[in-house]
Amino acid sequence: MAGIDKQDDQLNYIRSEIREEIALLNNRLNSLMSSQSFLVIAYASTLSSNNGDFHSLFTIVLPPFLAILGAALVLEARPSLKAALEAIDNWRQREAQLVSSSADYAPYTLAVDDRSRQAIMRRQHQGRHFATRAPVIMLVAWLVLLLLPFGLFVAG
Numbered sequence: 001m002a003g004i005d006k007q008d009d010q011l012n013y014i015r016s017e018i019r020e021e022i023a024l025l026n027n028r029l030n031s032l033m034s035s036q037s038f039l040v041i042a043y044a045s046t047l048s049s050n051n052g053d054f055h056s057l058f059t060i061v062l063p064p065f066l067a068i069l070g071a072a073l074v075l076e077a078r079p080s081l082k083a084a085l086e087a088i089d090n091w092r093q094r095e096a097q098l099v100s101s102s103a104d105y106a107p108y109t110l111a112v113d114d115r116s117r118q119a120i121m122r123r124q125h126q127g128r129h130f131a132t133r134a135p136v137i138m139l140v141a142w143l144v145l146l147l148l149p150f151g152l153f154v155a156g
Helices: 002-048 057-100 103-108 114-155
Strands: none
Touching: 002 057, 002 114, 057 114
16 A cells, blocks of 8 residues: 555656746746747837838847847757756656556556557647747747848848
8 A cells, every 4th residue: 555655646746847847938938939029029110110111220220139139049949858858758758657667556647548649649748849949939930020121221
């Protein structure tokens, strides 16, 4: 009985670590999104401040600077997002090993057969997409926004 209590404690500990890592990942994503939205607002404000006159030094210098700053913040955030995702994966592997080690844990998991286990893994994989793809999308957007003032300068 003491062995099962110890395993129950381990399962509770592992699941609490998974929750904490997910919360950490969500906090990092929220911080990144907040910083990006403020920079986009500043970018749009500076680009539109001269009412269509895109030949001023202000319009050529500040918006590209903000685009570089936004891209730098995305690049800086990517390793921490990746680290959190790796930690979550490691804890989930430990949880799966513990749950599969004893039939007593069958009621504590949704993966009762191979099909449901694959469905859970697919949902977890789909849930990771935002954390992995959003920074790439933001980098592409900042590249476009970096080039936009120069295009407007040439065209305008």
